Amino acid sequence: MSRIRSAAAAVAHLDRRTFLAATAATGATAGLGLAFGPGSGSADATQPATAGAAGRRVVQAPAAPSTAGTTLETFSAAQGATGYRRLADGPAWTREVRTEITGAKGGREDRRTALASFVQLTDLHLTDVQHPMRYEFLRSGRAGAWRPHEALTIAGVASLIERINGLRGGPATGAPLSFVMTTGDNTDNNAKIELDWFLAAMNGGRITPNTGDPRHYEGVQNSGLKEFWHPEDALRDADKKLGFPRIDGFLKAALRTVNSPGLRLPWYSTIGNHDDLAGGVYSLGHTYYADFATGKRKLEIIPADDAERLFKGTRVGDDPKGVQMKALLDAHAKDMRTVTPDERRAPFTQTEYLAAHLAPAATGPGPVGHGYTKDNLEQGTLYYSFRVSENVIGISLDTTDPGGHYTGSLGTAQLRWLERTLKAHKDDYVIVFSHHYSRSLDNMNRDPGRPGEARHGGDEVVALFQRHPKVLAWINGHSHKNEITPRGTFWEITTASHVDFPQLARVFEVVDNHDGTISLFTTLIESAAPHRTDFSDLSQTGLAALYRELSFNAPGASQKLAGDATDRNTELLLRKP
Numbered sequence: 001m002s003r004i005r006s007a008a009a010a011v012a013h014l015d016r017r018t019f020l021a022a023t024a025a026t027g028a029t030a031g032l033g034l035a036f037g038p039g040s041g042s043a044d045a046t047q048p049a050t051a052g053a054a055g056r057r058v059v060q061a062p063a064a065p066s067t068a069g070t071t072l073e074t075f076s077a078a079q080g081a082t083g084y085r086r087l088a089d090g091p092a093w094t095r096e097v098r099t100e101i102t103g104a105k106g107g108r109e110d111r112r113t114a115l116a117s118f119v120q121l122t123d124l125h126l127t128d129v130q131h132p133m134r135y136e137f138l139r140s141g142r143a144g145a146w147r148p149h150e151a152l153t154i155a156g157v158a159s160l161i162e163r164i165n166g167l168r169g170g171p172a173t174g175a176p177l178s179f180v181m182t183t184g185d186n187t188d189n190n191a192k193i194e195l196d197w198f199l200a201a202m203n204g205g206r207i208t209p210n211t212g213d214p215r216h217y218e219g220v221q222n223s224g225l226k227e228f229w230h231p232e233d234a235l236r237d238a239d240k241k242l243g244f245p246r247i248d249g250f251l252k253a254a255l256r257t258v259n260s261p262g263l264r265l266p267w268y269s270t271i272g273n274h275d276d277l278a279g280g281v282y283s284l285g286h287t288y289y290a291d292f293a294t295g296k297r298k299l300e301i302i303p304a305d306d307a308e309r310l311f312k313g314t315r316v317g318d319d320p321k322g323v324q325m326k327a328l329l330d331a332h333a334k335d336m337r338t339v340t341p342d343e344r345r346a347p348f349t350q351t352e353y354l355a356a357h358l359a360p361a362a363t364g365p366g367p368v369g370h371g372y373t374k375d376n377l378e379q380g381t382l383y384y385s386f387r388v389s390e391n392v393i394g395i396s397l398d399t400t401d402p403g404g405h406y407t408g409s410l411g412t413a414q415l416r417w418l419e420r421t422l423k424a425h426k427d428d429y430v431i432v433f434s435h436h437y438s439r440s441l442d443n444m445n446r447d448p449g450r451p452g453e454a455r456h457g458g459d460e461v462v463a464l465f466q467r468h469p470k471v472l473a474w475i476n477g478h479s480h481k482n483e484i485t486p487r488g489t490f491w492e493i494t495t496a497s498h499v500d501f502p503q504l505a506r507v508f509e510v511v512d513n514h515d516g517t518i519s520l521f522t523t524l525i526e527s528a529a530p531h532r533t534d535f536s537d538l539s540q541t542g543l544a545a546l547y548r549e550l551s552f553n554a555p556g557a558s559q560k561l562a563g564d565a566t567d568r569n570t571e572l573l574l575r576k577p
Contacts, residue, residue, distance in 0.1 A: 062114070062169060062173065062174040062175050062176065063168045063169040063174040063176075064174050065169070065170070065171060065172055065173055065174040066168050066169070066171060066174070067092075067171050067523075068168065069163055069166055069167055069525060069528070070167075070171050070507070070523050070524065070525050070569075071092060071093045071504075071523070071524045071525065071526065071568065071569060072092050072093065072094075072095060072171060072523060072569055073092055074089050074090060074091070074092055074531075075090050075091065075092060075093055075502075075526070076088070076089070076090055076502070076526060076531040076548060076552075077089070077090020077091065077531075078552060083242065083243040084242060084243025084244055084245070084553050085552065085553060086532070086533065086549065087531045087532065087533065087548065087549045087552060088531050088532050089531050089532070090531070093524065093565065093568050093569050094565060094569065095172075095521075095523075095569040095570060095571060096565050096566045096568075096569065096570050096571070097570070097571045097573070098484070098486070098566060098570055098571070098572050098573065099573050100486040101486050101488065101489070101491070101572075101573060101574055101575065102517055102573050102574060102575045103517075103573065104517070104571075104573050105513065105515045105516075105517060107515075108513040108514075108515055108517065108519070111513055111514040111515065112173065112511040112512065112513055112514070112519070113511060113512045113514065114170065114173045114175035114509060114510070114511050115389060115391065115392055115429065115510040115511060115512055115518075116175075116178065116388050116389050116392045116431070116508070116509070116510040117169065117170040117173065117175040117176065117177050117178060117507075117508065117509045117510070118177055118178055118179045118180065118181065118388070118507075118508055119164055119167075119177060119179075119180045119181070119265070119505060119506070119507050119508070119525075120180075120181050120182075120183060120433075120475055120477075120495055120505060120506045120507075120508065121160070121180060121181070121182040121183070121498065121505045122182065122183040122184065122185070122435075122476070122477030122478075122495050122496075122497060122498070122505075123183075123184070123185040123272070123477045123478070123480055123496075123497030123498060123499060123500075124153065124157050124182065124185065124186050124198070124497075124498050124499065125150075125153060125185055125187070125188040125274065125497065125498075125499040126153045126154060126157060126186065126187055126188060126194050126197050126198050126201065127150045127151075127153045127187075127188040127189065127194065127499075128188070128189055128191055128193055128194055128209070128211050128345060129150050129151045129209075129219050129220075129221075129254075130210075130211050130212050130217065130218050130219040130298075130339065131189045131191055131211070131293065131345050132292055132293055132294075132295060132296075132297060132298040132299075132339060132345070133189060133278060133279065133289065133292055133293045133345075134146075134189060134279075135279055136220045136228070136300060136301075137299045137300055137301050137302045137307065138302075138307040138310065138311055139227045139228065139301070139307070140227055140301050140302060140303060140304040140307045141304040141305070141306075141307030141308040141311060142307060142308070142311055142556065143238075143555035143556035144554070144555065144556025144557060145307070145311070145556075146220065146227075146228065147499070147500075147550075147551065147554050147557075148228075148229040148239055148244065148550050148553075148554055148555075149546070149547050149550035149551045149554060150188075150499075151209070151219075151221070151250075151251070151254035151255070152254055152543050152544070152546065152547035152550070153188075153209075153499060153547070154197060154201065154207050154209045154258045154260075155254075155258050155540050155543040155544045155547060156498060156499075156503065156527060156529075156544050156547040156548070157201050157260070157498065158201060158207075158258050158259070158260040158261065158540065158544065159527035159528050159529040159540075159541065159544035159547075160498055160503070160505060160525075160526075160527040160528070161201065161202070161260060161261055161262065161263055162261055162527070162528040163505075163525055163526065163527050163528040164177075164180060164263060164265070164505065164525070165261060165263065165264045165265075166528060167507070167525070170507060170509040170521065170523075171507060171509075171521070171523045172509050172511075172521040172523065172571070173509050173511060173521070175509060177265055177507070178265065178266070178388070178389070179265055179266045179267060179268060179388075180263055180265050180266070180267040180268070181267070181268045181269075181270065181394070181396070181433050181475070182202070182267065182268070182269055182270060183270045183272070183433050183434065183435050183475065183476055183477045183495075184270045184271055184272020184273070184274075184275060184400075184434075184435030184477060184478070185272035185273065185274040185275060185280070185435065185477065185478070185497070186198045186269070186271075186272065186274075186275055187274060187275050188274050188280075189274075189278075189279065189293070189345070190274065190275060190276065190277060190278060190279075190280075190347045190348060191293065191344070191345045191346070191347060191348070192344055192345070192346050192347070192348045192352070193211055193342075193344035193345060195275075195348055195352075195353065195356055196344075196356075197209065199356060199357070199362045199364075200260060201260040201262075202260075202262065202263055202267055202364060202370075203262045203263070203362060203363070203364025203365070204260055204261055204262020204263075204364060205259075205260055205262065206257050206258070206259055206260075207257065207258045207259075207260060208255070208256070208257045208258075209254070209255060209258065210255040211342045211344060211345055212339055212340035212341075212342050213339075213340040217251045217252075217255060218298070218337070218339040218340060219298075220300050220301075221251060222251065223300050223301075223337065225237075225300060225301050226238055227301055229244050231244075231245070231246060231247045231250035231251065232246070232247070232248055232249070232250055232251055233246075234246070238555070239555065242553070242555060243553075244550075244553065245535050247535050247538075249538055250538070253538035253543060254543065258540055259540065262364055262365070263364070263365055264365060265365060266365050266366045266367055267364070267365065267370055268367075268370050268371040268386065268394070268396060268433075269357055269370040269371055269372065269396075270371075270396045270397070270398075270433050270434060270435055271350075271353065271382050271398055271400055271435065272400065272435035272436075272477070272478065273400045273401075273406050273407075273408065273435065273436075273478075275353065275400070276350065276353075276400040276402065277400065277402075277404060277406075278322065278347065280406050281320075281322075281404065281405060281406050282319075282320065282321065282322035282325055282404055283320055283321050283322065283402060283403055283404030283445075283448065288326065289347055290346050290347055292329065293345045293346060293347060294341055294342060294343050294345050294346050295341055296338055296339055296340065296341045297333070297336040297337070297338065297339070298336055298337045298338075298339045299329060299332055299335065299336045299337075300336075300337055301335075302328070302332055302335070306328065310324060310325065310328060319404075320403055320404025320405045320445050321404055322404070350380065350382060350402075351377065351380065353382075354369075354372050354376055354377045354382065355377060357369050357370050357371075357372045358372060358373075358374065358377060367386075371384050371386055371396055372384060380449075381398070381413075381414070381417075382398035382400075383395075383396060383397050383398045383414055383417065383418075384396055385421050385425075388431060391427075391428055391429055392428060392429045392430070392431060392510065393425050393428045393429075393430055393431070394430075394431050394432075394433060395418070395421060395430060395431070395432045395433065396433045396434070397410065397414065397418070397432065397433065397434040398410075398414060398434075399434045399435050399436040399441060400435065400436075401443045401445050401447065401455065402447045402448060402449060403443070403445030403446050403447055403448060403455075404445055405443050405445055407436065407440045407441065407442050407443040408435065408436035408440060408441050408443055408478075409441050409442070409443045409444060409445075409455040409456060409457055410441070410455065410456045410461065411447055411450060411453045411454070411455060411456070412453050412454050412455075412456065413450070413453065415456050415460070415461075415464075418461075418464065419464065422464070422468045422471070423468075425470075426468070426470065427470075428470060429470050429472050429510070429518075430468065430470050430471045430472065431472060431473050431475065431508075431510070432465065432471060432473070432474045432475065433474075433475050433476070434474070434475075434476045435476060435477055435478050436458075436476060436478045437458075437476045437477075437478055437479060437483070437492065437494045438458035438459070438461060438462050438474070438487075438492060439458055440458070440478055440479070441456075441457045441458035441461060442457050442458065443455070443457075444457070462487055462492075465487065465489070465490055466487065466488055466489050466490070469489050469575075469577035470577050471489070471490045472490055472491070472510065472518060472520060472574060473490055473491050473492070473493055473508075473510075473520055473572075474487070474490060474491075474492045474493070475493050475495070475508070476492070476493070476494050476495075477494060477495055477496075477497065478494070479494055480496055480497040480499070480500045480561055481494065481496055481558075481560070481561045481562075481563055482494065482495060482496045482504070482524070482561065482562055482563030482567040482568055483563050483567050484522070484563075484566065484567045484570060484572065489574075489575075489577075490574070491520060491572045491574070493506070493508075493520075493522060493572075495524075496524075496561050496562065496563070497561075498527075499551070500551055500554075500557060500558075500561055501548065501551040501552040501554070501557060501561065502524075502526070502561060502562045503526060503527060503547070503548050503551060504524045504525065504526060504562075505524070505525050506522055506523065506524050506525070507521075507522070507523040507524075507525060508520065508521065508522055509521040509523075512576065513576075516575065516576050517573055517574060517575060517576055518573075518574045518575075518576050519571050519572065519573055519574070520570075520571070520572040520574065521570070521571050521572075522568075522569060522570045522572065523569050524568050524569060526548070527544055527548065528541075528544075529541055529544035529545040529547070529548060530545050531545070531548070532545070533545045533546050533548075533549045
């Protein structure tokens, strides 16, 4: 059995049964998966994506499959071989068929029925770049500790949302997209203002990505320190030595109000370590962190040896409570820059994260709570299940560890809930979402709120899914890299971030081939911003294009995050259980 073959010619078609089911379904309990929108957020409830009079369902018929707006059409490509490299339209990425779990049978493209079609976003890292608790000061020892493009995260996500809104359906089947799931690290600094920006971006609205002094930027890009790119200054900084441009007006433009169109599809939310921990790492005392985050002191640089020592400690996880970090901040108190305090930078708790999603003003295209319910708020849990389609459910996990460190795990209560949920849905196909991927679930730090509860790692979770053959896929992020791994009975699919290059999201289509197999189609998309940039174009679209190009050129950035061809646009075959 061949592992992989090209699928360029295998364009999927919807059969007549699918079309009739899609156009005839009028309620939340009839028809095939194609005919259904996502659930209301409570387990197993269904909610129409569009409702007419008396709640009658208005169903979108399948469109002809189209690769427009996807990496099957084109992908940003770097020009030249050295120095700062400009981007331009590049060759498309092919679709690869993967048969490690089961073989592909001929003629399946003429028999297919779509069961589900949706989009995954991950690792948006919407960033307040003037936040006092950013770890830019590590750049003295690690070039990748700070990103030159971070000030443009809001413009970048608005352009990505524009791309999703422009998709005409699933690129492989034409099936209508029914929802969007974001798999964590929606914010970067666990700051309330970033959470506000995230919700406004997803639901639509005006966002001014500026904190502190509303008249002046107060961050590392006008610090005079050569370790950072100063776009508006003649300073010969480290990044300009690598070819980074001088762009007059960049900082003013980066802090200008952005208009997000908001998603037209219902969307669901999953929490990541950057949403839950200081800098995605530390379980710092809430009072200490809040005082520093909202205060007037900002550390911008430290000696390289100190930076390397702290970085190594962070990587091995020997300081989950941030004792070393607090000691370092105290030691460098006299070296800090004075900035304008801002209460909006305060950290949010898990309860505040839930409450913000459940607020009526944050409903947007729905559902209320974006997966989270009042039960989550009352019980202090951040995991849930929801109805994807008639015979498919989704499960969103909370893999962050409140005990600290950027890797994750599951507490016993959540693992038992997961076991019960899988048993209760033995007749449904299951799609699982989480922030962490299986290999990164190795953090056994105890949850301070549940000190007697054991933690459980990735191997245990994989084994659980393998005991339930209707689990089709585990979809996640965290690594910022595309990677697709066969797990015997299901596929684990990890998607690259939208902050590091390549800035991507992924479209999923689940189809029954009516030959004893199921196919999962995965298709990567970039934002709607043009691949070519113009340094004089500081419009919202121009900044989104620049966001991508700067991310490609960021010092210390890995050029392997796109993964191999078999981790990108794929058809993943499964045995039908």
